[in-house]
Amino acid sequence: MTSKPTFRDEIANLLYASQGSPTNACIQCGTCSGTCPVANYMDQTPRRLIGMINANLKEDVLDCNTYWFCASCYHCTVRCPADIDIAGVMYAIKRYSIWNKTYREDLVGPRFSEAFMKTVIRSGRSYEPLLAPTYMFHFGPKEFFNEAVNASKMMLKGRIPVLPPRIKRLDNFKNMVKKIIPLGENS
Numbered sequence: 001m002t003s004k005p006t007f008r009d010e011i012a013n014l015l016y017a018s019q020g021s022p023t024n025a026c027i028q029c030g031t032c033s034g035t036c037p038v039a040n041y042m043d044q045t046p047r048r049l050i051g052m053i054n055a056n057l058k059e060d061v062l063d064c065n066t067y068w069f070c071a072s073c074y075h076c077t078v079r080c081p082a083d084i085d086i087a088g089v090m091y092a093i094k095r096y097s098i099w100n101k102t103y104r105e106d107l108v109g110p111r112f113s114e115a116f117m118k119t120v121i122r123s124g125r126s127y128e129p130l131l132a133p134t135y136m137f138h139f140g141p142k143e144f145f146n147e148a149v150n151a152s153k154m155m156l157k158g159r160i161p162v163l164p165p166r167i168k169r170l171d172n173f174k175n176m177v178k179k180i181i182p183l184g185e186n187s
């Protein structure tokens with residue numbers, strides 16, 4: 001009889017393409033937390049998050065903002081003495097939480113990621129005017145106004161295209177992406 005995979009196993013499975021060591025190689029040295037530029041804004045430091053994954057504290061891991069606040073700078077990954085791809089772990093938890101719809105509704109990150117993926121899948125390119133609404137309202141009317149003014153100036157200078165750009169052979173690209181990630185019906 002096969003046993004159900006633990007949360008740590010599930011995250012390990014999502015790291016199949018990573019060159020790094022599994023999370024249980026962590027020696028809790030704290031180098032990742034010490035080097036992380038946004039650790040002060042995280043509910044749990046990277047070191048604690050790795051420890052929580054190893055302890056299979058699934059709900060606590062998914063409920064914290066740590067992986068959404070990760071800036072993907074890879075400082076932690078290149079400095080980890082145990083060779084754990086911590087930035088890759090953060091991406092793995094993001095994917096896990098989006099696919100299982102277990103992310104916190106009050107965070108900008110999940111909505112931004114979803115909008116980014118949909119934009120890229122529809123046209124093959126990122127397009128800022130479609131991404132901006134996912135976070136602009138979050139920061140209040142003043143920030144919304146500032147962003148709108150900046151975007152208009154950049155559009156007038158030709159730095160942001162008026163219409164979303166599309167790549168050639170878009171269907172080939174979509175078929176390739178569909179083999180990697182689950183896409184919604186409307187994508």
Ligand code: SF4
Binds near residue numbers: 031046047050079080
């Ligand atoms: S740097 Fe690596 S070994 Fe040290 S606490 Fe972070 S994940 Fe664990």
Ligand code: SF4
Binds near residue numbers: 069070086
């Ligand atoms: S990759 Fe993420 S967790 Fe690692 S140091 Fe950078 S911001 Fe922090």
